[in-house]
Amino acid sequence: MARFTLPRDLYHGKGSLEALKTFVGKRAMICVGGGSMKRFGFLDRAIGYLKEAGMEVEVFEGIEPDPSVETVMKGAEAMAKFEPDWIVAMGGGSPIDAAKAMWIKYEYPDCTFEDMCKVFGLPKLRTKAHFCAISSTSGTATEVTAFSIITNYQDRIKYPIADFEITPDVAIVDPDLAETMPQKLVAHTGMDAMTHAVEAYVSTANCDYTDPLAIHAIEMIENDLVKSYNGDMDARARMHNAQCLAGMAFSNALLGIVHSMAHKTGAAFEDFGAHIIHGAANAMYLPKVIAFNAKDETAKKRYGVIVDYMGIADQSASDDDKVKALIDYLRKMNDDLNIPHCIKNYGADSYPTENGFVPEEVFLERLPDIAANAILDACTGSNPRTPSQEEMEKLLKCCYYDTEVDF
DSSP: OOOOOOOSEEEESTTGGGGGGGOOOSEEEEEOOSSHHHHTTHHHHHHHHHHHTTOEEEEEOOOOSSOBHHHHHHHHHHHHHHOOSEEEEEESHHHHHHHHHHHHHHHOTTOOHHHHTSTTOOOOOOSSOEEEEEEOSSSOOTTSOSEEEEEETTTTEEEEEEOGGGSOSEEEEOHHHHTTOOHHHHHHHHHHHHHHHHHHHHSTTOOTTTHHHHHHHHHHHHHHHHHHHTTOHHHHHHHHHHHHHHHHHHHHHOOOHHHHHHHHHHTTTGGGTOOOOHHHHHHHHHHHHHHHHTTSHHHHHHHHHHHHHHTOSOTTSOHHHHHHHHHHHHHHHHHHTTOOSSGGGBOTTSSBOSSOSSOHHHHHHHHHHHHHHHHHSTTGGGSSSOOOHHHHHHHHHHHHHTOOOOO
């Protein structure tokens, strides 16, 4: 038996933030990040709408990019004091992911972070609060998914929390919020969305309910991401929908080892002054993983179907040629979005550079542990090919040096 779960309500289109006026409850806690929602006036609007609905409102702000376990515990403590019956998370993936984890701890104070990380092992939520997610970036789609990513900085590892219980009750997908994204964020979140859709389509858990969402998202991203990056606001609005469709697909079809590798490399070198930003990591690793997965005949055929829908190769071409066309297309897209092709050329500012911020000797020293942790990641189980330790290390080396995957 399979399951397909989405938020109970999804409000979309310009001005849909106003849906907050219709919420019924006594107290709402709004969780936000570093200030963009306040700076552009969206936080004040959300507070106003919730007060108009008759609620008392408190704000928990300052959630950092790649939120920490400590931030989650702090937020849950604030919720325990305020006792909201609505949790409203606004912003990019980080504040929404953090708020999801806070929600678990608020409802179950004895639940540890280790308990949260047991895949599809959470107790029933909604005993104290319902959850609304409002996305301001066009990539993570956490507003419709059963996932949250939290970083344990002591381990330098990002951990996925995966359970249908943390699928929000309400999602608001208002393109007005996405118009404020800086160009680099458009690139990274857009490639995150492309990776979600591609991985969902070839996942071993794909089904008739997820395939149309994944394929249509890929077509939309193909048509609109670079235009959005170059400032086309109509394309930006369409990308906000496309990433949400990709999220609906992967939340139910799951993901693959692009995400496993991104999770385990993201904070692995933070002692050298930077993170490998999640969307950029996905963009760099996706072409390599496609080459690796295409050794599986079923995956190769499904990549061929993606290429047929995208129209980037002759339909009569062989599946091998279609896989090559897809890899070439994605690498060209990375060029158009100013994203590096490999870790070796990934600068601390995320832009391509001859000598990236991750030293070769440090990468090689940490490689066995990173590979082992990537294999254990929750996303690995639904990848078309299950890599061995040796294969994962070789694949990560290809992602470091930008060398061909021939195994």
